[in-house]
Amino acid sequence: MNPPDPTAAQADDPNVVFHVHGVTKVYPMGEVEVQALRGVDMDLYSGELVVLLGPSGSGKSTLLNILGGLDTPTAGHVLYRGRDLTRASERELTDYRRYHVGFVFQFYNLIPSLTARENVAVVTEIARQPMRPEEALELVGLGNRLDHFPAQLSGGEQQRVAIARAIAKNPEVLLCDEPTGALDSATGIVVLEAIERVNRELGTATAVITHNASIAQMADRVIYMGDGLITHVDTNATRKAPRELSW
């Protein structure tokens, strides 16, 4: 049993989307145990764009997966809009993922047997107030690639389909795990532009994981992670547009 959260009052703030307190995560990996998170506290606010920065193994992905309801912490609390995800049932977590969260994965995770349009439709068909798949693809600049299969698209295009798929449900949060990790910088920038545009135009709270420090400049806040802990948090006075970035 986790101790009661002394900071829970903050969770009532309508601007707080996520309130994370004392989250730890231990993975059994074969014969060894890996301590991925060692007690993380953080908040994510409405409409902001946060970049989680850190080297491999610092616990970024684990934190993001826990925020997205893809994984559960070993200890601690994650409050989404005041609801404790760590106490949610399987059914509630499914609904949470279905209606509130958009995901973008490093390796796209598109369904190879569906076209770009259909990959988006897989999500919009079960959402409450989705945009049309075409609209979502238009938003990421793929209005002309609707009927292509993943294998017929470049890496950057595939990742933009993944972004379209993530935002088409009009989620409250968009969680992106190394969205440019598998892309060259020019393509990466196109993808980041799509993310930035969604955040700006739709006001979706967005968390982007990267180990690429340049990307941090497009964020409102930058959360630095290392060895399963948040080491420090920077706030950018101004956000840089993705096209001004380079790496």
Place this chain on the structure above:
Amino acid sequence: MRALDRKLLRDLWYLRGQALAIALVIGAGLAAVLMSISTLDSLQTTRAIYYRDYGFAHIFASLKRAPESLGERIAALPGVDRVATRVWAPVTIEIAGFTDPVSGLLVSAPRAGRADLNRLYLRAGRLLDPNRSDEVIIGDAFAEAHAFKPGDRLGVIVNGKRKQLNIVGIALSPEFIYQISPHAIFPDFARFGVLWMAHDALATAFDMDGAFNNVTLTLARGAREADVIERLDAVLERYGGLGAYGREDQLSHRFLSQEFTQLEQMGRTFSVIFLGVAVFLLNMVVTRLVSTQREEIATLKAFGYSNASIGLHYAKLVVAIVLLGIVAGVAAGIWLGQGLSHTYMEYYRFPYLHFQLRPSIVLGATLTTAVAALIGTVFAVRRAVRLPPAQAMRPEPPPLYRATLMERLGLQRWLSQPSRMILRHIERRPVKSALSVLGIGLAGGIVISGTFMTDAVDFMVEAEFRMAQREDIAVSFTEPTSYRALHELAALPGVTRVEPVRAVPVRLRHGQHIYRTAIQGLAPDADLHRTLDTHLQPVSFPPDGIVLTDYLGTRLDLKPGDLLTVEVLDGSQPVREVPVVGFVQQYIGTGGYMDLAALNRLLREDRAITGAFLAVDAHQRENVYARLKKMPRVAGVQVHENAIRNYYASIGDLLLTFMTFIAGLAGAITFGVVYNSARITLSERSRELASLRVLGFTRGEIAYILLGELALLTLAAIPLGFMVGRALSAHFIATIHQELFRVPLVLNPDTYALSAGIVLASAIISGLIVRRRLDRLDLIAVLKTKE
């Protein structure tokens, strides 16, 4: 259409090779079930309708001679519905250009205006003109064996007189579906024929004017067969009645029923085996198929699809594949069932076929298959959704490999790196490897159970016709004869040895168990025609008492020392008690054996014989036939080589036809299983193997890793298949333990070789297909994506 359903269709297309192989397994399993059951149902329905439409009698009796007026008395007996009296006469038939001895039964045809039981179904020609005495209708089987057609002529010897007859028609009769000589165990269509003649003409020729020597009747509704038989026997007693009997002792019906029972047992056993194996394999294949989709399942979960809707999605995929199998299986089952039924229809010479496939059978088999597949799906999907999606999408943690047993023994020096990978992979997933071996083993096993019958049949022939019955010719006399006849036979040029035999038709009774059969009395020094014990050693008879075939011992619940009541159905029809002294091993037929002298003592007759066994010099055989034909006392001549041929032609064909169908389906299942194992292993390991290619392994080397594993599992499965096959065959034999013959559990090396061959061929073909896919592995895709 929803995107998920579209994914379903495309996945199906992508998986088409595997889907077809799975469908093949289900289809073959279902087809085996439906084929067996529909064939049997069809045969039984057809026979019932044939019996009804053509007035097959319920009770039959032969007698010496009774006046026609007795027919009315019989008709008046309580429980009797319709009565047909007639004349029948054993005859010798002469056919130009055919030297083998041919015997026959001449029966008076149903008469106009009388109860017409056992009516003829005319295949060709016309019915008899009642006023002509030189016309005959012959049985279809006999006609076919000699290519007779209406207009041909044949000679018969009736009552010692030779008569030339014109064939006017060719017919079938419900009474002689099987035309078996009373002296033979199996039908021989070329050497025994049933012929029908106009009643008055036959009565005149056989000195039976105004009289009859055979009567058949049908039972009134609700009448008890045993009661009517008793009453009939009482009436016929003074007319030399030989004991009335019901359908179950009527030669043709009895033979047919035994074969049907056998078919039914084979069908049922194979249905259970095939459906069981197909369902197990289906379950296994589906589980592995869904497991390979772990990542897609996790992705769908991440988007908020519920476990139930993901389960439903995969259930649809599986149902689509299963449905394909079911449709193919039902279609093939009907097609094969019709084919097999028609084969049997022609074999049994039914005039028509009423094909029957009960919807409940189709439904039952289909549901069993579908439910089994869905259970597999549910388990696999449940396992796949149990992991949190984040974990399922991540590459699996490096599996825990250990040094294999071989390495702990220090043998790795002799193993290349790829060989070690194969061994470690098998050892790391022992359950999966064991299931693969089990699946292929089961498939190999059903091939054996579908083909071992050939070995068993060969063994039975060897034991019965080469070790026990070694005569060249068996002669039967028209009536009990003195020993002098033996000297006549011995004097024929070419005859090298003669042994006497006395055969007596009897009803054996022990407690409430009754069995109609024959007792053979054999000479104590018999060397040609012997009986063997369970170790296939000749048995010598004690001077008193009876020896029974082991089947009869069980059937009549006897043990050595018990007293057996013998009701003789011949001559003065005495009833005697005889001690049972032992049992003999006999695979074909049933009966009792006694010392010849003891049997004659029992009958209180003096040194009488009813037949003889001859050994004949091969060069003189034709000559001996010709001489035998001219001996008036000789009623029938069975040539040993023909007996073997007839055995193969009847029992052999019946079993082997069925088994050929079964073996084909077993082969299809085997291929389906092996191919699926190979394909799933490929999809489970293609990334790992592509990475090795990137690292510089050649196509041959990675093929070695994958196919080497497949080969090892296949090789392990082959001996397992042998054991499974032996066990299934033993189970099969246990279920068809039967009157006509008892199948021994004999498996020759070539049956094992066939099973191994089919498994290996399936593995090689599957391996080649997989190898082709390996050669086209997309290396770039591996570099771009994770793992």
